[in-house]
Amino acid sequence: MNTKFTKLCRRPLAAAIATLALGGVSGAAVAQAKPGVSDDVVKIGLLLDLSGVYADIAGQGTATAVQMAIDDFGGKVNGKKIELVFADHNNKADIAAAKAREWFDTAKVDAVLDVAGSATALSALEVARAKHKIMFFNGPGVQRITTDLCAPTAVHYAYDTYALANVTAKAMAKRGGDTWYFMTVDWAFGVSLQKAAEDVVKEAGGKVLGSVKHPSSAPDFSSYVLQAQASGAKVIGLANSGADTVNSIKAAQEFGLMKSGKQKLAGLLLFINDIHAIGLPTAQGLILSEAFYWDLNPETRAWSKRYFEKSKRMPNMIQAGAYSSTMQYLNAIKATGTDDTDTVMKKLKSTPINDFFAKNGKIREDGRMVHDMYLFEVKKPSESKSPWDYYKVLSTVPGDQAFMPLSKSTCPLVKK
Structure with a gap:
């Protein structure tokens, strides 16, 4: 693992994701835990465009939204610390795939909750499929994520072509x-x-x-x-x-x-x-x-005001979707007592989505979140x-x- 690279990409949110005190896990949570929950950390990854053509719409602003969700969740789920890592894939499919593979294999990342750009998303999707890991997509629009290349552990959340x-x-x-x-x-x-x-x-x-x-x-x-x-x-x-x-x-x-x-x-x-x-x-x-506009209703305005205070700009649908999908993922872990892939995916697909981003949203069998x-x-x-x-x-x-x-x-x- 390239420690220097990972530290560099995490630096913009270093203050926000400072180490949290690790709480004890209850006996009930231990009893419910399934294989794959062994490091007492729920680690979330983001593969973003931090410096290229999509940086303004699917870059640092997405990381800010996901960190907001983690902070709003209290920094822990079922007593386990929630940690965020993110990296710049430079809009190159090979870099996106390599980083996803590294995260899953050696960095103990449990799920990647966004991949900016469509070509990079499709390459990372194949890694998630091979490793049987959860991957959400808010930034990319390419339809193939839920058609011929759909995967049982992939969710296309905000929009598509x-x-x-x-x-x-x-x-x-x-x-x-x-x-x-x-x-x-x-x-x-x-x-x-x-x-x-x-x-x-x-x-x-x-x-x-x-x-x-x-x-x-x-x-x-x-x-x-x-x-x-x-x-x-x-x-x-x-x-x-x-x-x-x-x-x-x-x-x-x-x-x-x-x-x-x-x-x-x-x-x-x-x-x-x-x-x-x-x-x-x-x-x-x-x-x-x-899929979203900050001034739609009181809920969208309230969340967007908080986002604006952190980023000095109003959120777009990718950033709002990233917050919403992160909360859905963490709530599924909380409800099931585990971050086991199959258990969490089953919970996600059976739970209606009702928040400021979507009302009566549903993740279909093809991975499309309909709203x-x-x-x-x-x-x-x-x-x-x-x-x-x-x-x-x-x-x-x-x-x-x-x-x-x-x-x-x-x-x-x-x-x-």
Whole structure:
């Protein structure tokens, strides 16, 4: 184990995860303990993008949210210390897989509760499958986590490409957006998101006029925007995320793509962080879907205020989902008296999720956590009354309508 590397990646939360006094474990807890609970520590790992294109949406902010959950839980579960470790995978699949393997084999990590990015998520997923360890996904969107590559110990929690495309593309189609052109990041996530949106457009009777792929962290989006503009499509679908989405929108604004009123941008994966970076004068009028917004109700506002105090920014759906999923995992351990993989997974899949993030959420047999999704429109500057007041709620889409139905799933765990 690379001790120096692990210490470096844990340093930002060093104060927050200082060593806790170890309490005694009751006789009842010992009696319930199953194989795999031997070190008196519940260790949680996070594989994040701390320095790359997704750092703003799925980096340090995710670690902050998970540490909040651990602190709110009291730092212990059934008398056992809860410890958090996290690392930067540099958006490289081989690094993500190697770190997950190291954590499971030698660092006694019990579960990895997020992996940022889709390519890295899929590589880490295979390690979790081989090691029979629990892995949650809030940051990645790729649909394969719950279809052909589903695993009995994996949970896709916050969102996925199917739900994003289903909610956003349907809304745009109803507004007359019957011709589409896509600007797509050339990664597994982008390809998955474009395919999901294309299916929705075609089912609605629309046409896809073409697409252009760009590398992640592209330095210049001018040529891609010009190709999209020349297509004449009514809707330009952005099948990318993070800094790539921000730079795509900025480039579209610079070239006047939206000024004519003949073309509209559809952000298939946009976060409140992106809107904050772009600014309301440029982002106003964008249609998007998310699983969470800080200003939905008193519960979301209360939690988000606490998160803001720690991070100085409002949370996105990945960060809110990371907190929620961590609490679900710890509550399952508390209820069963063990962190044994099979026992905890059985409890997770049989327990409804009701918190500030989701109401009546449920983890299905394919690992998909089904919950409501929301369709938003970005406010005009004149409509925003305070900092981070960016969204208008257009509609709430029930989970069973937003996410892929099991009847369409290719997950081998689904009984047909």
